[in-house]
Structure formats: C-alpha cells, structure tokens
Amino acid sequence: MIRAHDLHKSFKTKTGTVNAVSGVSFEARDGQITGLLGPNGAGKTTTLRMLYTLMKPDQGRIEVDGVDAATDPVAVRRALGVLPDARGVYKRLTARENIAYFGRLHGLPAARVAERIATLSAALDMGEILDRQTEGFSQGQRTKTAIARALVHDPRNVILDEPTNGLDVMTTRAMREFLRGLRAEGRCVIFSSHIMQEVAALCDRIVIIAKGKVVAEGSADQLRALTGEDNLEDAFVKAIGSEEGLLA
Amino acid sequence: MSTMSTIWTVLIKELRDIARDRRTLALTLLLGPLLFPALILGMGSLSEKRARTQIDKTLEVPVIGMERAPNLVAFLATRGIKAVPPPQDLEGDIREQKVDVALRISDSFAADWHAGQPALVEVMLDSTRRDADIPGRRLTAALAAYGGQVGALRLLARGIDPSVAQPVNAGTLDLATPEAKRGVLMSVMLPYFLIITAFLGGAALVLDATAGERERQTLEPLLTTPAPRGAIVSGKILAACTLGVAALLLTLLAFKLSAQFATGIARQLDVSLLAIGRFLLVLVPMLLIGTSLLTFLAAAAKSLKEAQSHMTWLMLLPMVPTIMLMANPVKTQLWQFAVPFLAQNQLLLKVIRAEPISAQVWAVYLGCSLGLALLLWVAAVMRYRQEKLAIST
Numbered sequence: 001m002i003r004a005h006d007l008h009k010s011f012k013t014k015t016g017t018v019n020a021v022s023g024v025s026f027e028a029r030d031g032q033i034t035g036l037l038g039p040n041g042a043g044k045t046t047t048l049r050m051l052y053t054l055m056k057p058d059q060g061r062i063e064v065d066g067v068d069a070a071t072d073p074v075a076v077r078r079a080l081g082v083l084p085d086a087r088g089v090y091k092r093l094t095a096r097e098n099i100a101y102f103g104r105l106h107g108l109p110a111a112r113v114a115e116r117i118a119t120l121s122a123a124l125d126m127g128e129i130l131d132r133q134t135e136g137f138s139q140g141q142r143t144k145t146a147i148a149r150a151l152v153h154d155p156r157n158v159i160l161d162e163p164t165n166g167l168d169v170m171t172t173r174a175m176r177e178f179l180r181g182l183r184a185e186g187r188c189v190i191f192s193s194h195i196m197q198e199v200a201a202l203c204d205r206i207v208i209i210a211k212g213k214v215v216a217e218g219s220a221d222q223l224r225a226l227t228g229e230d231n232l233e234d235a236f237v238k239a240i241g242s243e244e245g246l247l248a
Numbered sequence: 249m250s251t252m253s254t255i256w257t258v259l260i261k262e263l264r265d266i267a268r269d270r271r272t273l274a275l276t277l278l279l280g281p282l283l284f285p286a287l288i289l290g291m292g293s294l295s296e297k298r299a300r301t302q303i304d305k306t307l308e309v310p311v312i313g314m315e316r317a318p319n320l321v322a323f324l325a326t327r328g329i330k331a332v333p334p335p336q337d338l339e340g341d342i343r344e345q346k347v348d349v350a351l352r353i354s355d356s357f358a359a360d361w362h363a364g365q366p367a368l369v370e371v372m373l374d375s376t377r378r379d380a381d382i383p384g385r386r387l388t389a390a391l392a393a394y395g396g397q398v399g400a401l402r403l404l405a406r407g408i409d410p411s412v413a414q415p416v417n418a419g420t421l422d423l424a425t426p427e428a429k430r431g432v433l434m435s436v437m438l439p440y441f442l443i444i445t446a447f448l449g450g451a452a453l454v455l456d457a458t459a460g461e462r463e464r465q466t467l468e469p470l471l472t473t474p475a476p477r478g479a480i481v482s483g484k485i486l487a488a489c490t491l492g493v494a495a496l497l498l499t500l501l502a503f504k505l506s507a508q509f510a511t512g513i514a515r516q517l518d519v520s521l522l523a524i525g526r527f528l529l530v531l532v533p534m535l536l537i538g539t540s541l542l543t544f545l546a547a548a549a550k551s552l553k554e555a556q557s558h559m560t561w562l563m564l565l566p567m568v569p570t571i572m573l574m575a576n577p578v579k580t581q582l583w584q585f586a587v588p589f590l591a592q593n594q595l596l597l598k599v600i601r602a603e604p605i606s607a608q609v610w611a612v613y614l615g616c617s618l619g620l621a622l623l624l625w626v627a628a629v630m631r632y633r634q635e636k637l638a639i640s641t
Contacts, residue, residue, distance in 0.1 A: 088465030
C-alpha cells in the first residue's frame with residue numbers, strides 16, 4: 001500500500017525554477033496495479049523518485065505500508081522493489097551476479113539470494129541468459145535482469161518507471177503477464193507510462209498526471225464516465241487538456 | 249544490513265568488476281612495475297656511461313692559433329686533449345652543436361708570455377648545453393694545471409718557494425654519507441614516481457565505479473537499495489585502495505629486483521625489506537588521499553570524460569614540491585611533514601638515503617596525512633548523500 005499526499009517538487013535550473021510536481025496525491029492499493037499515465041515531462045518520473053525516497057519532496061508526505069518515508073526511508077526502501085528510469089546493468093558481471101549483488105545489498109543471506117534468483121529466473125524466463133555476462137544483452141534481456149534485481153528481496157510493493165519502454169511486442173506481452181502475476185500475489189504495483197493502451201490493458205486504477213498535477217483518477221470505466229467520452233484515448237486527451245504527448 | 253557487510257559486498261563486487269576488464273587491470277598493475285624501473289635504471293646507466301666516455305675518451309678540441317703556444321698544446325696532449333685545426337666557422341659550429349668546446353689562443357700570447365704577463369686563452373662553449381659540461385670542465389682544469397705548473401717553475405727559477413704564493417690551501421671535506429651520495433640521482437625521480445603511483449594508483453577503478461557507474465545508469469538502482477550510502481562509497485574507496493596497494497607492492501618489488509640486478513648507482517639503493525616497509529608507510533596515506541579526492545571529484549562529474557579531465561592537473565600536483573625543491577632547496581623542518589606531497593617527498597628521500605626518521609616526524613606526518621585523507625573521505629561520503637548525485641540524466 002502506497003499513499004502520496006500532496007507532493008511538491010521543484011528544481012532550480014539556469015533559466016529559473018521548474019515546478020516538476022505541484023500537488024500530486026493518490027493511493028495505490030495492495031493486489032492492484034496502479035498506472036501513472038501522462039505525457040512526457042508531466043512529472044511521472046519525479047513523482048516516482050519521491051516515492052522510492054531518491055528525492056525528498058519539498059512539501060507533502062509519502063506512506064508505504066503505513067511507514068512515513070521522511071522518518072524511516074530505509075524501512076521504506078526495504079519494502080519497495082524499484083525499476084528506475086535508469087536501468088543500467090554491470091556489463092562485466094553475469095545476470096546472476098548482477099541480481100545477487102543487489103540481494104546482498106538488501107542484506108539477504110547467500111542461500112536466500114540463490115533461492116530468489118531461481119524463482120525470478122523461472123518467472124521471467126531467464127534460464128539461458130542467467131550466467132552470461134550482460135555485455136551485449138538486448139534491451140529486453142537487460143530489462144528482465146533489472147526487474148529481477150529490483151525484486152530480489154521479495155518486496156510487497158513494486159514501482160516500475162516505464163517498464164515496457166523499448167521492448168518488442170512479445171517481450172511486452174510477457175512483461176504484462178509478469179505484472180499480473182505480481183498482482184495475483186497480492187502485491188501493490190505502480191507503473192508509469194505515456195502509452196495509453198499499455199495502461200488500459202493492465203491497470204485497475206489509472207492516475208492521469210499533466211503538468212505536475214493529478215488531473216483525473218479512477219478505473220478505465222470511471223475515467224470514460226468522468227470525461228463523458230466513450231473512447232479512452234479521447235478521455236485522456238480531454239483530461240490533460242491537450243494532445244501533447246500522444247505522438248510520443 | 250550492517251555497514252561492514254555492505255562495505256565488504258561493494259568491495260568484492262568492484263574488484264570482481266575490474267578484474268574482468270583485463271586491459272585496464274594490466275595497465276593499472278603493471279605500468280608502474282615495468283615502466284618506472286626501466287626509466288630510472290636506463291637513465292642512470294645512460295648518464296653514467298656518458299660521463300665515463302666523456303672523461304676517458306681523448307677530447308678533440310679545435311684550437312685557434314695553435315702555432316702560438318706549442319708547449320701548451322703539448323701539455324694538453326698529455327692530459328688526453330688533442331688540439332685540432334679549427335673549422336671555417338667555429339662559432340657557428342658550436343651553436344649548431346657540431347663542436348662541444350674550443351680554445352682560442354690570443355694573438356699576443358707569445359709576446360705576453362715572454363714578458364711575464366698573463367697570456368690570454370679563451371675556452372669557447374655554449375653553457376646552456378649539458379653535453380658541453382664535462383668537456384668544458386676537463387679543458388678548464390687542464391689549463392689551470394698548466395698555469396699552476398708554469399707559475400711554480402717561474403717562482404723556483406727566481407729562488408722562491410712556490411708555496412709562498414699559496415697562502416690559503418682550500419680543500420673540501422665532504423661530510424655526505426656514502427649512502428646519501430648514491431641516492432643523488434634517484435632523489436629527484438624516484439619520489440615523484442612513487443608518489444604518483446600511490447596518488448593515482450586506484451584512479452582507474454575510482455573513475456569506473458563513480459562517474460562510470462553514473463554514466464552506465466547503474467547508480468540510481470544502486471542508491472534505491474537500503475544499503476547506507478556512506479558504506480557504498482567506503483566500499484568503492486577501499487576497493488580502489490586495495491588495487492592501489494597491489495600496484496605499489498609490485499612497483500616496489502620491481503625496484504628491489506632491478507636494483508639488485510642493475511649496475512652503478514641503482515645497485516646501492518636501500519631496498520631492504522625494512523626500507524620497503526617504510527616506503528609503504530609513507531605511501532599508503534597518499535593512496536588514501538588520492539583515492540578519496542578523486543572519488544569526491546569524479547562523483548560530481550557529469551560524465552566519465554569530465555572525470556578523466558581531472559587527471560591532468562592531478563598528475564601535475566605531486567610535481568609541485570619537486571620543482572619547488574629544485575628551484576629553492578630548503579632545509580628539512582618539522583612543518584614540512586604536514587604538507588601533502590612535500591612531506592612524502594622529504595620522507596621518501598630520507599628512506600632512500602637510509603637516514604633515521606624520528607618518532608616525532610612520523611607522528612606529525614601520519615597525523616596530518618591521515619587527517620587529510622579522513623577529511624576527503626567524509627567529503628566524498630557527503631557528496632554521495634546529495635540528492636542530485638543519483639540522477640543520471
């Protein structure tokens with residue numbers, strides 16, 4: 001369970017202050033997939049970075065399983081599995097070593113790490129690539145490694161920043177199945193995307209973000225009813241108030 | 249997750265990572281041990297060889313007005329200096345380095361000689377050329393000997409003891425220990441090489457593990473783990489130090505071996521195990537300082553390229569005291585052991601010269617250098633705690 005209350009974040013740049021996020025609130029429940037949908041530059045990644053405690057919100061509060069992220073960020077990180085926007089892997093290590101490194105950093109004993117790698121490798125169909133050095137991995141193989149790495153400590157809550165970015169159709173379908181599997185296990189899954197079909201196909205709840213604010217929230221049906229549009233795409237355009245980002 | 253086990257996990261991972269990058273590893277570990285002894289021993293034997301041949305060989309000196317002083321020419325020949333007729337453009341040849349040194353016997357030489365006046369002979373050379381150094385000194389010494397000999401004969405001919413004209417007998421009593429004399433050549437090059445090996449010994453790993461990690465987008469995932477950031481940085485710094493110590497040990501070992509096989513000055517270097525131990529004690533704080541400083545700098549760099557550009561001035565930094573000491577040799581004082589680079593330079597010199605080092609000097613040195621290393625370490629840790637550090641794009 002992840003709760004965000006009125007998050008604000010601004011950055012100072014050479015040209016002035018940029019308000020990346022100005023008032024984002026939502027709730028992501030266990031056993032559900034919550035999608036953050038918004039055009040490029042809407043503040044999705046910044047919101048997620050605040051959720052996984054990489055950034056401190058200027059204002060607002062985050063709760064993960066009832067723990068305040070400001071008072072106990074380490075406990076929050078323990079409860080989260082994160083696939084960040086940056087998903088590089090160590091090229092000279094094998095996929096297994098990459099995953100094991102993060103397992104050790106989460107404080108898992110070696111036996112538990114091996115057990116988790118076996119489970120995740122089966123779920124993500126990584127058998128062939130597990131003991132290969134990740135140099136020369138395809139985008140899909142890298143993403144699988146990064147997801148296994150993020151979930152090695154068996155977290156209750158999973159945050160994925162554009163997980164299907166750059167993946168081909170087959171891998172994307174496999175990824176969707178994997179996320180549904182996480183939901184079936186009762187985990188709380190948040191993922192961001194700028195692709196509406198992606199969100200519509202997968203999410204129980206959709207949070208539409210534009211210009212750093214939540215502009216609409218609810219299930220796909222609720223959003224259609226809310227905006228008075230039958231087509232989800234039209235609903236999205238109406239919600240964000242422009243067609244920007246749809247071409248991305 | 250305890251801090252210690254995080255440090256250990258990061259340390260092992262970074263070492264394994266660099267161990268698979270064979271070329272970088274080989275360059276880091278073997279460049280020092282192979283290049284520096286070759287350079288130093290080669291240089292030593294080259295300059296010794298040059299000195300020996302220039303001293304032993306018959307020196308051919310173009311002489312202007314050879315016929316005016318046949319006795320002088322004959323005397324020079326007994327000193328291994330052969331007078332030859334001058335070429336067309338003597339001054340031009342000296343400038344073009346075709347001739348090292350020449351002699352001009354003045355027109356009035358014979359007349360002055362017979363009148364008992366000082367007769368003029370001039371040594372011609374280009375004093376900015378190091379190669380002219382030894383031949384010039386040989387010729388001057390021979391001329392002085394000839395003057396002294398003839399002067400003494402003239403006094404004797406007048407019934408005067410020549411020693412009357414020498415009221416002061418100036419001699420030099422050299423108090424330098426034989427060990428110190430041997431180390432003269434090494435004293436300039438060796439400390440610089442050792443300091444730079446220590447200072448930047450872990451650089452390859454540091455650059456890869458900080459700026460490289462950020463560029464390859466593995467930093468953000470790393471920092472989303474609950475592992476304490478201080479422990480992550482410390483693990484990286486320690487991994488670089490491990491590599492640096494290995495490079496240092498190999499370099500020192502190479503010195504030990506090459507000093508035992510070499511001829512000449514290098515043979516008499518103090519390379520006992522005790523001296524090697526002292527080298528390490530001087531250089532390990534330097535390794536910590538260099539690694540922490542580079543971690544601090546590279547962590548803030550936006551790319552690996554930007555981080556690498558720091559290397560240029562960092563490589564020049566250890567040269568500063570060497571150049572300062574060359575231009576303005578200062579006496580050893582206690583405060584010097586508190587100044588980075590100068591302290592290492594002075595201490596390494598003492599070890600090379602096999603001089604005793606007092607406990608007070610060790611205390612000042614280790615206190616100050618380890619203090620500075622700690623300060624830089626803390627600065628690197630603080631930088632890793634900054635929010636903007638994690639963002640790669």
